[in-house]
Amino acid sequence: MKITTHLVSAPLHTPFVTALRTATHAESLLVEISDGSLSGWGEAPQVWKVTGESLAGAQACVEGPIASALTGLEPDDFTEALRRIQGSAQGNFGAKAAVDVALHDLAARRRGQTLHGFLGSTVTSVQTDVTLSAGDPESLAAAGVDRVADGFGVLKVKVGTGDAKADFERVRRVREAIGPDPRLRLDANQGWSRRDAVTAIRALEDAGCDIGLVEQPVPAADLEGMAWITDRVSTPILADESVYGVRDLVAVIRHGAADLVNVKLAKCGGLGPARTLLELAREHGLGSIVGSMMESHVGVGAAAALVAAYPTTAVNDLDAAWWLKEPPVLGGIRYEGSTIHLPTGDGLGVTGLSA
Incomplete structure (x- = not known):
């Protein structure tokens, strides 16, 4: 080889x-x-x-x-x-x-075979959310309206700016702009303290903002803090940066630190380890999504094939390649709003580098 x-x-x-x-x-x-x-x-x-x-x-x-x-x-x-x-x-x-x-x-x-077929799936498409970049309330609200118009039904809002009150206002404004139907989820990227996280999440719950989940509210190593938050809010908590491999997921389970786990190929080492994490989460009653880093149609295509064969419990976070002006490769997955169409060609459907 x-x-x-x-x-x-x-x-x-x-x-x-x-x-x-x-x-x-x-x-x-x-x-x-x-x-x-x-x-x-x-x-x-x-x-x-x-x-x-x-x-x-x-x-x-x-x-x-x-x-x-x-x-x-x-x-x-x-x-x-x-x-x-x-x-x-x-x-x-x-x-x-x-x-x-x-x-x-x-x-x-x-x-x-297609890669998803090789993994045991006959599914031809999967769904993704889309992220709204961090920004002021008005720009976030406008972006939310645009993304709903683009065909996305699940929006992820980046928070964790260090100001819980400002984060609350950003999310409230997005919900007001997009209406009650699109689903919202938040990603703090480890940016809150445990107390700020509870304050912000409870305020959003009381305001009826209908948040589906909150991702990684506190630093990755603070499993006790994340468990403290999970015990004090109704909104599900998703572990992302806290989980790379099996040992990390076991620690999250033992601490009761989260309700769901975000599995990413570039964090765990590939499709083999990712399947193990998804199976372990399911066995212990944790929900799951598959996510991506800022990567292209190759990495996202592999993650989408995984989702097709190993269904998760919530809409996945696979919009990374949607952000690209042009793919760096020929062939592969194709976006249509929130739908990722899996390739019909062999493997990932990639035929080479683009010019």
Whole structure:
């Protein structure tokens, strides 16, 4: 098997603003694995403020320890290859995810199947929410109206600005602008204190803003704080940055820290680990969604294929590639409002890099 890496920088049509960062481009490492006639694709996004992983680090990991671990294996050594990827290095989950997905993609292509078909699904589309970037109340309200007009029924509002009262006003204004039917969820990106989180969430509940869930209200390591919040509000709490792998999810379960978990390929290391997390969450009564970093049609396509085969309990967070002006690859998933249409071609449906 031949491993090739490609650095891509895809401009966004609108800046993506959170409590942690402002992004104008999706910076990613695309990984291509070839058996000589067919190629599988995977993606490692650069997200300094979340995973701490860089493109340079991901490229070094893919071309170094992961490539060494796969030396001597044939494309048919699929299960052994996946096992070796996870043991090749500590951390580096984005790099591991890129190679894991590329191998899944290649295996599906060798069998003449779509990736979601290879994972066991006949579903042809999945649903996503869309994020409203952090901003003042009026700009958020206007963006909310625009996104509903674009066909999205679930909107995610970025909060956690450090001012709980201002966050309340932003969300209240969005709800007022879009009306009662579209669903709202909030993402604090670790930006609240536990007390501010409870104050803001209770105020939104009392105001009838109908919030479906609140994602990662406090810093990732503060499971006691998140459990404290979960016990004091009616709105479901979703763990995101608190959960990378199985050990993290077990800790969330033991603390009673959240009602749901957000599983992301670039956090956990690929489709194999992601399936384990979704199954563990289900076994212990936790809800789930599958999310994405700021990545392209390759990474989001793999996450969408996972959702098709392993249904979650809430609408997923897979709008990342929707923000791109143009995809960096040819083929793959296609957005139509909140619907992500899965490819009909083999694997991820990606046929190469765009010009």
